[in-house]
Amino acid sequence: MSGLNIEELSKDDEIILWAGLGGMITSRVEAVRIEEDGQVFVTCEELEWADLTAPIGTEVELA
Structure with a gap:
């Protein structure tokens, strides 16, 4: 993963x-x-959401 300043996006x-x-x-x-x-x-388009508080292997439904 590389780092960019927000102005460089x-x-x-x-x-x-x-x-x-x-x-x-x-x-x-x-x-x-x-x-x-x-x-x-x-302005962004959401591609994927992850719940990092759930234990590994937990299935999470997205709205």
Whole structure:
């Protein structure tokens, strides 16, 4: 896994987002927008969600 600054993300990059309560979301970047004040907004498509708090082998239903 390589590290990028958020400003270096491009369309179709795959990234991992760490969600609260022990979740991990693998996503594909759809768009990156950098505002004049330096704020960065990333729009992603969710590819896969994993519950990292569940014991190994637990089947998890996604909504």
